[in-house]
Amino acid sequence: MSTYGNQVQFNVYSTMHNPDPERLPKVYEEWEEQARKVLADGPYYYVAGGAGGEQTMRDNVCAFKDWKIVPRMLRNVEERDMSIELFGRKYASPLLVAPIGVQSIIHPDGDVGTAKAAASLHIPYITSSASSQTMEEIAGNIDASPKWFQLYWNRDREVTKSFVRRAEAAGYEAIVVTLDTPMMAWRERDLQNVYLPFLQGEGIANYLSDPAFRNALSVPPEEDPKGAIAHWSKTFGNPGLTWEDIAFLREFTNLPILLKGILHPEDAALAVEYKVDGIIVSNHGGRQVDGAISAIEALPGVCEAVQGRISVLMDSGIRRGSDVIKALALGADAVLVGRPCMYGLAVAGERGVYEILQNMLADLDITLALTGCTSVGELQESMLQQITP
Numbered sequence: 001m002s003t004y005g006n007q008v009q010f011n012v013y014s015t016m017h018n019p020d021p022e023r024l025p026k027v028y029e030e031w032e033e034q035a036r037k038v039l040a041d042g043p044y045y046y047v048a049g050g051a052g053g054e055q056t057m058r059d060n061v062c063a064f065k066d067w068k069i070v071p072r073m074l075r076n077v078e079e080r081d082m083s084i085e086l087f088g089r090k091y092a093s094p095l096l097v098a099p100i101g102v103q104s105i106i107h108p109d110g111d112v113g114t115a116k117a118a119a120s121l122h123i124p125y126i127t128s129s130a131s132s133q134t135m136e137e138i139a140g141n142i143d144a145s146p147k148w149f150q151l152y153w154n155r156d157r158e159v160t161k162s163f164v165r166r167a168e169a170a171g172y173e174a175i176v177v178t179l180d181t182p183m184m185a186w187r188e189r190d191l192q193n194v195y196l197p198f199l200q201g202e203g204i205a206n207y208l209s210d211p212a213f214r215n216a217l218s219v220p221p222e223e224d225p226k227g228a229i230a231h232w233s234k235t236f237g238n239p240g241l242t243w244e245d246i247a248f249l250r251e252f253t254n255l256p257i258l259l260k261g262i263l264h265p266e267d268a269a270l271a272v273e274y275k276v277d278g279i280i281v282s283n284h285g286g287r288q289v290d291g292a293i294s295a296i297e298a299l300p301g302v303c304e305a306v307q308g309r310i311s312v313l314m315d316s317g318i319r320r321g322s323d324v325i326k327a328l329a330l331g332a333d334a335v336l337v338g339r340p341c342m343y344g345l346a347v348a349g350e351r352g353v354y355e356i357l358q359n360m361l362a363d364l365d366i367t368l369a370l371t372g373c374t375s376v377g378e379l380q381e382s383m384l385q386q387i388t389p
């Protein structure tokens with residue numbers, strides 16, 4: 001047997017015979033602890049912090065505990081397959097790397113390092129509109145590996161259109177429109193640390209290199225960087241967005257469109273009506289609305305509304321293989337891994353992200369087998385028991 005899962009499992013276990021000289025953690029929480037040690041307060045809390053009192057951020061992780069896996073036995077789980085299909089393309093596993101902006105504040109390897117780590121494990125990478133390196137540079141570093149582009153809808157529609165065309169030209173295979181961030185939330189940590197990386201010109205590479213963005217400036221960013229940053233701040237978010245803008249985008253591109261940040265079943269139904277290809281159930285890692293429902297709690301209601309008509313992905317709280325199992329059993333087709341990759345990046349750059357993802361894949365493959373399944377498609381809600389507090 002030479003499945004993908006078996007290969008990652010073998011790679012992970014072989015380190016028992018040849019211990020890693022860097023001694024990178026295997027315990028997930030240790031990555032978090034080490035990241036805390038290597039990052040200064042500003043960048044650390046930018047990544048690890050959430051909106052308001054951070055209740056939703058904590059709930060995202062805790063709510064997974066309300067569902068317990070009930071494993072099945074004697075089911076011959078020797079041959080396994082973690083692959084999935086989305087929009088007519090086969091992917092090696094149900095993991096994707098979540099779009100995360102400003103990775104230059106975490107490690108000099110930045111977005112390119114994270115993207116390369118994902119690519120070497122055949123995991124799709126979602127480039128953020130707020131990436132530190134341009135979408136073209138990131139794409140150029142991962143060649144034919146699967147990649148999607150996350151769109152922050154700019155107030156200037158010409159910039160938005162230009163981003164989509166650039167993403168198409170650079171080989172991105174889907175557009176993820178993030179809906180939950182028309183403005184930055186009330187983030188007490190960042191306010192206290194007086195830390196907003198964009199104001200230092202971090203995370204705006206796609207804008208500074210964009211012809212439509214540059215057109216709107218009276219002086220080029222090279223001559224007046226402060227003016228360019230000020231223009232970015234004024235135009236970045238778009239609180240005026242409505243479903244009609246989604247209808248416009250549907251006409252504008254043939255790439256699959258996913259809406260990220262859906263939590264309400266009625267919005268999920270609207271997404272179907274507006275003919276997008278998928279949604280991502282997410283509360284942005286608890287970084288936007290404190291007090292919002294956790295993503296895993298929202299998932300069953302959303303899947304019920306969608307009835308399999310479009311793809312449903314989820315993020316916010318995925319930390320281990322068993323979390324992936326639960327999300328898939330509750331109806332997700334795939335999940336996005338966010339902060340864990342950033343802790344890996346902080347600790348060991350590209351190599352750290354690779355380790356985080358490889359460990360999660362191996363954990364997922366093993367836990368899938370021990371649950372009594374040979375493919376992720378077999379996962380269903382009847383394999384979980386909900387514990388009501």
Ligand SMILES: Cc1cc2nc3c(=O)[nH]c(=O)nc-3n(C[C@H](O)[C@H](O)[C@H](O)COP(=O)(O)O)c2cc1C
Nearest residue numbers: 047098099100101128178284285316317318338339
């Ligand atoms: C530092 C940081 C930056 C992020 N930047 C973006 C972004 O640019 N675009 C986006 O759609 N989501 C962004 N997100 C949200 C992630 O895509 C994802 O929804 C979130 O991290 C999931 O929560 P988790 O990481 O706690 O599992 C960001 C998250 C973090 C932690």
Ligand SMILES: O=C(O)C(=O)c1ccccc1
Nearest residue numbers: 101102130181203284287
């Ligand atoms: O910080 C975030 O959560 C986020 O989505 C973002 C927004 C703008 C630029 C960079 C990241």
